[in-house]
Amino acid sequence: MTVEPLGAIKVFYSYAHEDKTLCNELEKHLGILKRQGQISGWHDRNISAGTEWEREIDTHLNLAGIILLLVSPDFIHSEYCYSVEMKRALERHSAGETLVIPVLLRPVDWEDAPFSKLQVLPTDRKPITSWFNRDEAFLDVAQGIRKAVKKINEQQPDKNTPQIRMYDKGALTAHVSERYGEGLEAYERAIYLNPNSVEAYIGKGNALHDLKRYEEALASFERAIQLNPNHVEAHIGKGNALCNLKHYTEASGAYHQALLLDPNNIEAYLLRGKALYTGAYYERALAVYEQAIRLDPNNVVAYNGKSSTLSALGRYAEALITCDQALSLDPFDARAYNDRGVALRKLERYEKALASFEQAIHIDPHYVAAYINKGNTLNDLIRYEEALVVFEQAILLDPGFAQAYNGKGNALYKLNRYGEALTAFEQAILMDPHLAVAYNNKGLALERLGKSKEAKQAYKRARQLDYSQ
Numbered sequence: 001m002t003v004e005p006l007g008a009i010k011v012f013y014s015y016a017h018e019d020k021t022l023c024n025e026l027e028k029h030l031g032i033l034k035r036q037g038q039i040s041g042w043h044d045r046n047i048s049a050g051t052e053w054e055r056e057i058d059t060h061l062n063l064a065g066i067i068l069l070l071v072s073p074d075f076i077h078s079e080y081c082y083s084v085e086m087k088r089a090l091e092r093h094s095a096g097e098t099l100v101i102p103v104l105l106r107p108v109d110w111e112d113a114p115f116s117k118l119q120v121l122p123t124d125r126k127p128i129t130s131w132f133n134r135d136e137a138f139l140d141v142a143q144g145i146r147k148a149v150k151k152i153n154e155q156q157p158d159k160n161t162p163q164i165r166m167y168d169k170g171a172l173t174a175h176v177s178e179r180y181g182e183g184l185e186a187y188e189r190a191i192y193l194n195p196n197s198v199e200a201y202i203g204k205g206n207a208l209h210d211l212k213r214y215e216e217a218l219a220s221f222e223r224a225i226q227l228n229p230n231h232v233e234a235h236i237g238k239g240n241a242l243c244n245l246k247h248y249t250e251a252s253g254a255y256h257q258a259l260l261l262d263p264n265n266i267e268a269y270l271l272r273g274k275a276l277y278t279g280a281y282y283e284r285a286l287a288v289y290e291q292a293i294r295l296d297p298n299n300v301v302a303y304n305g306k307s308s309t310l311s312a313l314g315r316y317a318e319a320l321i322t323c324d325q326a327l328s329l330d331p332f333d334a335r336a337y338n339d340r341g342v343a344l345r346k347l348e349r350y351e352k353a354l355a356s357f358e359q360a361i362h363i364d365p366h367y368v369a370a371y372i373n374k375g376n377t378l379n380d381l382i383r384y385e386e387a388l389v390v391f392e393q394a395i396l397l398d399p400g401f402a403q404a405y406n407g408k409g410n411a412l413y414k415l416n417r418y419g420e421a422l423t424a425f426e427q428a429i430l431m432d433p434h435l436a437v438a439y440n441n442k443g444l445a446l447e448r449l450g451k452s453k454e455a456k457q458a459y460k461r462a463r464q465l466d467y468s469q
Contacts, residue, residue: 008040009149012064014085015105016074021334021364022105022128023070028300028330029138030145032266038149039066061088065152066099066145069115072106076113090114099148103141105129106366107398119210121145129366130398133308134335135301139270143240146267147206150233154199183207198228205237209244217241232262239271248279266296273305277312285309300330307339311346319343334364341373350380368398375407379414387411402432409441418448436465 011030015023033039061067067089075081093100102115104127110116122128122140131137187204190197205220218241224234239254255272259265269292276285289306292299303326310319323340326333341356357374360367371394378387391408394401409424422445428438443458 008034008037009065009152010060010063011039011041011145012061012067012089013041013070014061014067014075014081014089015070016072016078016081018074019070019072019105021332022072022366024332025134025334025364026068026070026103026138026141029135029142033142033146033149038153039145057085058088061085062092064098066101066148067092068145069100069102071102071104071108071110071115071120073108075105076108076110086114093118099152101145101148103128119144127398129364129368130400132369132401132403134367134369135304136274139274139301143267151203184211196227198224198231198234201227202231202234202237205234205241209237209241212244214241214244218245230261232258232265232268235261236268236271239268239275243271243275243278246279248275248281251275252279252281252284264295266292266299266302269295270301270305273302273309277305277309280312282309282312286313298329300326300333300336303329304333304335304339307336307343311339311343314346316343316346320347332363334360334367334370337363338367338370338373341370341377345373345377345380348380350377353377354381366397368394368401368404371397372401372403372407375404375411379407379410382414384411384414388415400431402428402435402438404428405431406435406438406441409438409445413441413445413448418445421445422449434465436462436467439465440467 013023013027027041030039030041034041069075069086069089089098089100092098100115100118102110102118102120104110104120104122104125106129107127121144122131122137123144126137128134128137128141184204184207187200187207190200191204194200201220201224205217205224208214208217208220218238221234221238221241224231225238228234235254235258239251239258242248242251242254252272252275255268255275258268259272262268269288273285273288273292276282276288286306286309289302289309292302293306296302303322307319307322307326310316310322320340320343323336323343326336327340330336337356337360341353341360344350344353344356354374354377357370357377360370361374364370371390375387375390375394378384378390388408388411391404391411394404395408398404405424405428409421409428412418412421412424422442425438425442425445428435429442432438439458439462443455443462446452446455446458
């Protein structure tokens with residue numbers, strides 16, 4: 001029997017069994033919170049043989065401090081998840097006994113669902129399977145849950161002063177509902193009552209971040225740092241705001257400052273690596289991921305970040321080795337198989353790349369990026385009809401994924417179906433107006449259709465977006 005750390009918040013996972021793989025992946029990404037003794041997780045996988053499963057579920061559901069609703073088409077379809085677990089969770093939430101956080105796993109219509117008024121993760125209500133980088137999606141969710149845990153813990157001491165009561169109201173409003181403006185007002189009131197409250201400035205920064213007011217969020221985090229230069233969360237919040245402002249070097253510096261204060265903060269390492277990678281500072285990102293691995297040799301997310309960075313540096317053989325290390329830690333990590341396929345494809349080992357992408361899809365049938373990579377590899381193998389089917393599967397999973405339409409267009413172009421290819425490329429541009437390769441491909445299709453003037457305009461736009469072959 002596992003002994004839970006004293007003070008750990010019990011987290012209950014409400015999910016459909018079809019989403020078991022995604023649930024397990026989320027649990028891994030919450031591993032640092034478990035290691036730090038801040039949470040303890042429970043879902044029906046923990047039921048022992050011979051136990052009355054319904055009573056066991058009810059017991060843990062009624063004791064949980066946080067309930068995660070893992071939303072997907074199967075969750076909505078499940079009578080037990082929707083009508084039993086979710087109903088009881090929302091009853092406890094309304095009574096102030098627990099915090100319910102919906103987590104969007106896969107695209108589904110959830111408008112006006114009973115949980116629709118709550119704050120939803122990931123950011124921007126974009127389902128996890130719709131993110132190109134799945135680990136970034138789970139990291140976004142983990143950060144949101146970390147904030148919620150922090151706010152719950154902060155509600156425990158001294159609730160007698162008006163400043164603390166107002167701060168609690170702001171914390172709950174910002175993290176339970178999507179009424180970010182109300183949360184912001186509560187934090188500002190807390191600051192009015194206590195102008196030197198570091199926590200209130202951090203809360204205000206988080207609320208402004210949720211409202212996408214990144215410049216103001218940055219100012220709030222900087223004020224918190226002025227009041228307490230040694231507050232790790234303030235430096236991490238500053239880094240997050242800078243990332244969203246696309247100031248990746250400065251964001252890296254903020255995360256670095258957090259690491260100087262807390263050298264064992266894995267979250268700060270992963271965020272810094274992500275900032276450097278996104279800013280195309282690949283050598284520096286690689287060094288950060290390697291340091292994270294030295295600190296935690298079993299951190300699969302760090303290995304995945306390292307493999308992506310090595311591929312970006314063109315060091316595909318090393319990326320393969322790193323993927324294998326990740327898979328030795330977790331043989332069912334779909335991201336590692338996908339990254340392995342990316343490296344193999346770059347090495348023109350197309351058949352093996354195809355096998356890796358298929359394994360990623362076998363582990364996670366909703367992994368859109370793996371479908372797109374599989375389709376691209378089938379195009380490489382001149383198996384255009386098969387590629388077209390795969391791109392259609394990707395679009396079915398996520399109709400808003402620009403790269404899927406671009407890949408579909410490539411397959412249609414190779415099949416000499418230029419009119420349909422043009423439509424696909426235009427759809428890709430509609431989904432992502434900054435996708436340079438789609439403009440270039442649009443130009444190719446237009447040329448084949450004898451529309452040279454329009455083709456030149458498409459090529460011009462591709463060059464403006466820094467398209468390179």
